[in-house]
Amino acid sequence: MARQVNENMHAAHPGMEDARIPVALVACADYQPDHVYDALARAIFLLGGLDAFITPGTRVLAKPNLLQGLPPERAVCTHPAVMGAIIRLLNEHGCTVTLADSPGAGIRYTPKNLLKQYHGAGYQDLALDPGCVLNLDTGFATVKFMEGKVCKEFPLIAPSISSDHIIVVSKAKTHVLMLLTGATKNLFGLIPGLEKPLFHSRFQTGERFGDMLIDLNLLVKPTLQVADAILVMEGDGPTSGTPRHLGVILVSPSPLALDMVLCRIMSLEPRDVPYLKCAIERGLCAPDGSDLDLRGDPLSAYTGADIRKPGTYMGSHRGMRISPLFRAMHRLGRAYGLRPVVETVRCTGCGKCATICPARAITISGGHALIRLRTCIRCYCCHEMCTEGAISLKRTPAASLVHRVMTWDK
Ligand code: SF4
Ligand code: SF4
Numbered sequence: 001m002a003r004q005v006n007e008n009m010h011a012a013h014p015g016m017e018d019a020r021i022p023v024a025l026v027a028c029a030d031y032q033p034d035h036v037y038d039a040l041a042r043a044i045f046l047l048g049g050l051d052a053f054i055t056p057g058t059r060v061l062a063k064p065n066l067l068q069g070l071p072p073e074r075a076v077c078t079h080p081a082v083m084g085a086i087i088r089l090l091n092e093h094g095c096t097v098t099l100a101d102s103p104g105a106g107i108r109y110t111p112k113n114l115l116k117q118y119h120g121a122g123y124q125d126l127a128l129d130p131g132c133v134l135n136l137d138t139g140f141a142t143v144k145f146m147e148g149k150v151c152k153e154f155p156l157i158a159p160s161i162s163s164d165h166i167i168v169v170s171k172a173k174t175h176v177l178m179l180l181t182g183a184t185k186n187l188f189g190l191i192p193g194l195e196k197p198l199f200h201s202r203f204q205t206g207e208r209f210g211d212m213l214i215d216l217n218l219l220v221k222p223t224l225q226v227a228d229a230i231l232v233m234e235g236d237g238p239t240s241g242t243p244r245h246l247g248v249i250l251v252s253p254s255p256l257a258l259d260m261v262l263c264r265i266m267s268l269e270p271r272d273v274p275y276l277k278c279a280i281e282r283g284l285c286a287p288d289g290s291d292l293d294l295r296g297d298p299l300s301a302y303t304g305a306d307i308r309k310p311g312t313y314m315g316s317h318r319g320m321r322i323s324p325l326f327r328a329m330h331r332l333g334r335a336y337g338l339r340p341v342v343e344t345v346r347c348t349g350c351g352k353c354a355t356i357c358p359a360r361a362i363t364i365s366g367g368h369a370l371i372r373l374r375t376c377i378r379c380y381c382c383h384e385m386c387t388e389g390a391i392s393l394k395r396t397p398a399a400s401l402v403h404r405v406m407t408w409d410k
Helices: 033-046 080-092 111-121 124-128 158-162 183-190 195-202 206-220 255-265 274-281 324-336 352-356 381-385 397-407
Strands: 021-027 059-064 096-099 132-134 140-144 153-157 165-175 179-181 224-234 242-252 292-296 339-342 362-365 368-371 391-394
Touching: 021 033, 021 255, 033 080, 033 224, 033 242, 033 292, 059 080, 059 158, 059 183, 080 096, 080 124, 080 165, 080 224, 111 124, 111 132, 124 132, 140 158, 153 158, 153 183, 153 206, 165 183, 165 255, 179 183, 179 255, 183 206, 183 255, 183 274, 195 206, 195 324, 206 274, 224 255, 242 255, 255 274, 255 292, 324 397, 339 368, 352 362, 352 381, 381 391
Parallel strands: 021 292, 059 096, 059 165, 096 132, 165 224
Antiparallel strands: 021 242, 140 153, 165 179, 224 242, 339 391, 362 368
């Protein structure tokens, strides 16, 4: 990858001697392009300016929340005026910008579909800027991350690998599975199209999914985080909630720091957000926000909104009810995804796979391994572990057919 992996998302950035992590909040009442530009420029200035983070002349990936191409007033995607402002600032800094995201699961990751989502979200005019390209490259590659706690490799969309910097430009929303989607969760969009359900299938609980998101952020290490909280979504986000005006933009070098502040603004307890709970338990951020350095407008101006929670929220410290959407994603992942299959002629019956299997889905019988696919959680540890090459990963014939149809024009 063009960027280096850091151990800690709170790792110091150039020009920041203070160990606390800065988060800038700047009021922005509406999406008038000049208002957004001024607010964003001020927020970045409060952090030391773009020079503190980004070398002029480099290639930057601006990563919006492009869940699906829905109009800005629905508050599903990052507003085009916020994308336009960050692109303008980066161009003025001498950088070239690629806007890229892989939309939500169920949307085939093809150039035609990307164009449709760009148009739907109102991004098409951003391509008129000679310093900005809307990504149509649907290639991806697998990147190893042996330091990951629960995930040792990720398939990542091509521009995220070739860029010098990634700026995450998220949309603040409540979320039926993760309670909050802001900076940290946004990076899941770097996983291409139909690979996403497989991740939902492999990381089934909020905690495991949360740890996977933390691993992904530690691998990719975005340079800067911007959150569009001018119009947020409350209720059953990320798609079916209700837009709500809050009128603020946030910027930070750390996704966790930004999300900790978003929790305060969105009336959420950080430990109720699975990935923040994981981050707190991994020692990556302080539960009380004592490691944050707030700059700009006072946080108290934005904390009284009493944002409506999703219907899946069961109350503080009680977690999230598994939503029908998540069940559907899980089923899709299991039906479509690769499953481990034992090649009995190669299997020596050594039992190493049975020992490592976290789901206890493998037994040794008749001198070779047997896998109970109903119990298997598709972590693929057995495939990694078997030195005999006796566990292959295969789709069912029906899933192979679906896969061919879904990827035929790549
Ligand atoms: S590790 Fe490989 S060879 Fe050993 S029992 Fe499992 S499948 Fe068979
Ligand atoms: S059978 Fe293999 S892929 Fe399935 S849970 Fe066990 S180790 Fe993971």
